[in-house]
Amino acid sequence: MRQFNIEVNKHKLELIVDLERDHWYVLFPKYGQYASGDIGHGSFERNHNFIVIGSRDYELVFDCDDDGKRWESVSIFDVKKQAYLPTSWEF
Helix, strand or coil: CEEEEEEECCEEEEEEEECCCCEEEEEECCCCEEEEEECHHHCCCCEEEEEEECCEEEEEEEEECCCCCCEEEEEEEECCCCEEEEEEEEC
């Protein structure tokens, strides 16, 4: 399990990725809320997971390696701006 402290649009969040169970969690400590979902649903293809942070729409994007054998990284896509945030995290 990997844990990342992240900040998105001035919101401090905690991202937890459990690669053994193909599951992710985003914790919103300030609001006492969380979001979670499955990664890949049994296949290694790029996938987007919709989340709302504050009042904005984002997607957690999981990428696999070029061979399609393992998850390689996660990044955040800003739906309104149609752009990736400048940070991503490798596993």
